[in-house]
Amino acid sequence: xxxxxxxxxxxxxxxxxxxxxxxxxxxxxxxxxxxxxxxxxxxxxxxxxxxxxxxxxxxxxxxxxxxxxxxxxxxxxxxxxxxxxxxxxxxxxxxxxxxxxxxxxxxxxxxxxxxxxxxxxxxxxxxxxxxxxxxxxxxxxxxxxxxxxxxxxxxxxxxxxxxxxxxxxxxxxxxxxxxxxxxxxxxxxxxxxxxxxxxxxxxxxxxxxxxxxxxxxxxxxxxxxxxxxxxxxxxxxxxxxxxxxxxxxxxxxxxxxxxxxxxxxxxxxxxxxxxxxxxxx
Numbered sequence: 001x002x003x004x005x006x007x008x009x010x011x012x013x014x015x016x017x018x019x020x021x022x023x024x025x026x027x028x029x030x031x032x033x034x035x036x037x038x039x040x041x042x043x044x045x046x047x048x049x050x051x052x053x054x055x056x057x058x059x060x061x062x063x064x065x066x067x068x069x070x071x072x073x074x075x076x077x078x079x080x081x082x083x084x085x086x087x088x089x090x091x092x093x094x095x096x097x098x099x100x101x102x103x104x105x106x107x108x109x110x111x112x113x114x115x116x117x118x119x120x121x122x123x124x125x126x127x128x129x130x131x132x133x134x135x136x137x138x139x140x141x142x143x144x145x146x147x148x149x150x151x152x153x154x155x156x157x158x159x160x161x162x163x164x165x166x167x168x169x170x171x172x173x174x175x176x177x178x179x180x181x182x183x184x185x186x187x188x189x190x191x192x193x194x195x196x197x198x199x200x201x202x203x204x205x206x207x208x209x210x211x212x213x214x215x216x217x218x219x220x221x222x223x224x225x226x227x228x229x230x231x232x233x234x235x236x237x238x239x240x241x242x243x244x245x246x247x248x249x250x251x252x253x254x255x256x257x258x259x260x261x262x263x264x265x266x267x268x269x270x271x272x273x274x275x276x277x278x279x280x281x
Contacts, residue, residue, distance in 0.1 A: 193253025
């Protein structure tokens with residue numbers, strides 16, 4: 001990763017609070033009594049450079065429950081349907097329908113954190129869901145069976161998943177750390193509304209940043225910047241206060257309210273003003 005100076009980025013990464021996910025990505029987070037519980041667990045020191053957190057969802061429902069989550073710039077490895085499945089970054093809306101009783105355990109990787117396990121470009125996984133055996137070269141079915149056994153203890157199943165991930169022997173990767181830090185900069189610096197601004201902040205040319213993000217995140221900086229600004233719009237809707245969408249749109253980098261409405265609708269499924277009025281939003 002050619003650059004003029006990444007010292008500031010690395011210092012930011014060292015001081016950065018643990019990411020632990022993007023709560024604003026949950027669509028309609030207050031929609032009645034949710035039939036599921038979510039636990040988030042920090043990784044061990046051996047995997048903390050690569051994994052942001054583990055998430056364990058347990059549910060019990062008499063009626064099917066459909067939940068939507070706004071896709072984010074990170075890969076997940078999740079135990080479900082008898083396998084460990086690697087979920088590449090996707091542009092498409094993400095839904096899950098929960099029925100009966102069950103649980104799913106997943107590892108949410110730092111935006112640049114999966115590349116050291118894959119030891120190849122993560123762009124090959126973009127938009128795909130593939131078994132761990134196909135991606136990482138290790139049979140995932142035995143560990144998935146242990147994780148998905150009825151009523152497991154959280155610590156036990158997290159340890160099972162950690163052992164599988166550690167078997168890939170990931171090596172520390174300075175570029176992966178820099179990419180993770182830059183993605184977090186794109187999230188926190190709300191004034192960054194274009195990929196060119198993020199490239200300038202990193203001291204890189206736009207094409208260099210695009211190549212690096214494709215290699216390590218699996219998707220380009222333009223999508224990442226735009227996705228964080230959409231998550232800001234969702235957070236504004238969740239806040240429960242009146243929102244001047246026409247004024248907010250240009251602050252988020254959209255040409256006007258119609259532009260924001262069009263992109264927000266593509267991602268969430270409904271215009272932002274309509275979404276804010278929906279029960280649970």
